[in-house]
Amino acid sequence: xxxxxxxxxxxxGGDNAPVEIIKGAIEAVNKREDIEIILTGKEDIINQELAxxxxxxxxxxxxxxxxxxxxxxxxxxxxxxxxxxxxxxxxKMVKKGEADAFVSAGSSGAVLAxxxxxxxxxxxxxxxxLAPLIPTEKGFSLLIDCGANVDARPSHLxxxxxxxxxxxxxxxxxxxxxxxxxxxxxxxxxxxxxxxETFPLLKECEDINFIGSIEAREIPxxxxxxxxxxxxxxxxxxxxYEGVGGVMVSMIKKGLMTTLRSKIGxxxxxxALKETMKSxxxxxxxxxxxxxLEGLVVKTHGSSKAKEVCNSILQCVTFKEQKINxxxxxxxxxxxx
Amino acid sequence: xxxxxxxxxxxxGGDNAPVEIIKGAIEAVNKREDIEIILTGKEDIINQELAxxxxxxxxxxxxxxxxxxxxxxxxxxxxxxxxxxxxxxxxKMVKKGEADAFVSAGSSGAVLAxxxxxxxxxxxxxxxxLAPLIPTEKGFSLLIDCGANVDARPSHLxxxxxxxxxxxxxxxxxxxxxxxxxxxxxxxxxxxxxxxETFPLLKECEDINFIGSIEAREIPxxxxxxxxxxxxxxxxxxxxYEGVGGVMVSMIKKGLMTTLRSKIGxxxxxxALKETMKSxxxxxxxxxxxxxLEGLVVKTHGSSKAKEVCNSILQCVTFKEQKINxxxxxxxxxxxx
Numbered sequence: 001x002x003x004x005x006x007x008x009x010x011x012x013g014g015d016n017a018p019v020e021i022i023k024g025a026i027e028a029v030n031k032r033e034d035i036e037i038i039l040t041g042k043e044d045i046i047n048q049e050l051a052x053x054x055x056x057x058x059x060x061x062x063x064x065x066x067x068x069x070x071x072x073x074x075x076x077x078x079x080x081x082x083x084x085x086x087x088x089x090x091x092k093m094v095k096k097g098e099a100d101a102f103v104s105a106g107s108s109g110a111v112l113a114x115x116x117x118x119x120x121x122x123x124x125x126x127x128x129x130l131a132p133l134i135p136t137e138k139g140f141s142l143l144i145d146c147g148a149n150v151d152a153r154p155s156h157l158x159x160x161x162x163x164x165x166x167x168x169x170x171x172x173x174x175x176x177x178x179x180x181x182x183x184x185x186x187x188x189x190x191x192x193x194x195x196x197e198t199f200p201l202l203k204e205c206e207d208i209n210f211i212g213s214i215e216a217r218e219i220p221x222x223x224x225x226x227x228x229x230x231x232x233x234x235x236x237x238x239x240x241y242e243g244v245g246g247v248m249v250s251m252i253k254k255g256l257m258t259t260l261r262s263k264i265g266x267x268x269x270x271x272a273l274k275e276t277m278k279s280x281x282x283x284x285x286x287x288x289x290x291x292x293l294e295g296l297v298v299k300t301h302g303s304s305k306a307k308e309v310c311n312s313i314l315q316c317v318t319f320k321e322q323k324i325n326x327x328x329x330x331x332x333x334x335x336x337x
Numbered sequence: 338x339x340x341x342x343x344x345x346x347x348x349x350g351g352d353n354a355p356v357e358i359i360k361g362a363i364e365a366v367n368k369r370e371d372i373e374i375i376l377t378g379k380e381d382i383i384n385q386e387l388a389x390x391x392x393x394x395x396x397x398x399x400x401x402x403x404x405x406x407x408x409x410x411x412x413x414x415x416x417x418x419x420x421x422x423x424x425x426x427x428x429k430m431v432k433k434g435e436a437d438a439f440v441s442a443g444s445s446g447a448v449l450a451x452x453x454x455x456x457x458x459x460x461x462x463x464x465x466x467l468a469p470l471i472p473t474e475k476g477f478s479l480l481i482d483c484g485a486n487v488d489a490r491p492s493h494l495x496x497x498x499x500x501x502x503x504x505x506x507x508x509x510x511x512x513x514x515x516x517x518x519x520x521x522x523x524x525x526x527x528x529x530x531x532x533x534e535t536f537p538l539l540k541e542c543e544d545i546n547f548i549g550s551i552e553a554r555e556i557p558x559x560x561x562x563x564x565x566x567x568x569x570x571x572x573x574x575x576x577x578y579e580g581v582g583g584v585m586v587s588m589i590k591k592g593l594m595t596t597l598r599s600k601i602g603x604x605x606x607x608x609a610l611k612e613t614m615k616s617x618x619x620x621x622x623x624x625x626x627x628x629x630l631e632g633l634v635v636k637t638h639g640s641s642k643a644k645e646v647c648n649s650i651l652q653c654v655t656f657k658e659q660k661i662n663x664x665x666x667x668x669x670x671x672x673x674x
Contacts, residue, residue: 136584137587137588150529151529151530184568184569184572191487191569195569215576216572216573216575216580217577217579217580217583219577220580220583221584232521232528232529233570235553236519236553236570236573236574237573237577238553239552239553239554240554240556240557240577241577241581243554243555243557244557244578244581244582246557247473247474247557247558248581248582248617250474251613251616252589252610252613254613255609255610256606256609256610258609259609261605261606261608261609262605262606262608264602264605265601265602265604265606265607265609266602266606267602268598268599268601268602268605269593269598269599269602269606270602271596271598272592272593272598272599272602273589273592273593275592276591276592279588280585280588
């Protein structure tokens, strides 16, 4: 018999909470019998929402929390003060081993800070990176780190490369994932101080399949599976991806409405265009894991709808089944010795 | 009578040299009588190319150079060794005042290094930034710096903001241009060490219209006219812009070929789509100036075609007419005092 994966889901986090969060939970339990979801948040609101669905009651339970952390709150302060919030209670359950994973669409800052403060790092991990999947022409790549801790050191980037490789190989199923470091040229001597110091360390690293530098232009072509960078740069890449994509689609749509001819054409291409856009849509791939913690913490987009929430939950099952944390622990203990 | 603007054009630089470079020069002189173009490069090849066109012979002359700097060569070394190259000879003419501007689609590294080494900086300018225009939903913004000198200091970024504002206001005609610094959140306390140190300096700066931080997601929406960042980040933004745009267009095109219905639709929308793509095409706006030098140096895309070369040449006229270098000199002398 398969082991059950227990996932705490923050019912109060995100722009579409609690409606889409709970809908996503229902979709997930209706897809798999081997998961159990614990919703944290205001019990009465959650129960009212749950009442509208048909599902196996054994798979979803509720833990009442009285406080909610808002996006604008200073993260560390919020984690320390709001002890009865959906985020703090959820993360503590992971810490205590009462759950395998915590999934939230709420305040990124609070989830990242809380993950580190409450769940804690795997021994040897210097800094836990946030690693979203970004769409490419060939499928998708892991962009690591996009977290809140900027100004990384070379040793951090090397750890990101290792953790990212483990994740891509075991959770996503990419054999011997290609690792590249974001740079402003292909040659080894190019780059800022951080990249120049990190490059030879990655080259020496035996645990990864390092292919060298990647220029930002090549990222959307899917030239590498694991894209290593410092969090400030990662954040810029992630958000510009969304920005350029969004603006282009809206400009194309507006452009198609300019003539009668193009309007008719627009009607005809709509289904094909929708399908194309879907393959370039980050929400297809679930949330971003915060790697290197003593438990799994997944941050999904603030604008997540049910599908992304459901995909994020399902991702947690693979993460547990593949014993990712054990693999990270093993990899870093080898380094510590 | 209007003064003539003298522009040295590197006939040997770029993927499409000399054909498209020379075609661009012809287009420019056929548009304006008040420009004079000096082509540097292999005389026989250039003259052979020129022979195919009708134009006012007084407006185009050729200076023979025997060497060519290749893109892969280490820039500083190439500038020092290849004294009879189209780039070195052209830049020296600007230095000596024999020309107002130098335009090249050749090796970015060599043009940037040569600009600093041979033309020299305006007094008070610590680092000359490369500042391309990037397309946005509203028009375009100046992205400053995208050059080769990474790991900038806060004082560099403040200078970039000032020079960028002068350029946007006087060459592009944006009144009181909005200046923003690239950051990973909107709040002042967000950012890496460089951004946190620079933010208050920009806030205090009276010469510019500083509107605060800009997240990468907002850049394509055109929220700011002058986007200030360190060169590594600028380079990532510039190249990712090209990459995401290119991949999306190619995916959409491929997607439209999947069904008969979408193929017919594709035919109907083609003109409108082309028009939309044009407004999102960087080559419409000419090349990127290297600001803060004792003369104008403009780098155009390596893949430049005649249109971009022509636009880059025309940009130089406005740069001269508006006395941008005098304005930069004045602005920085005020600071030095």
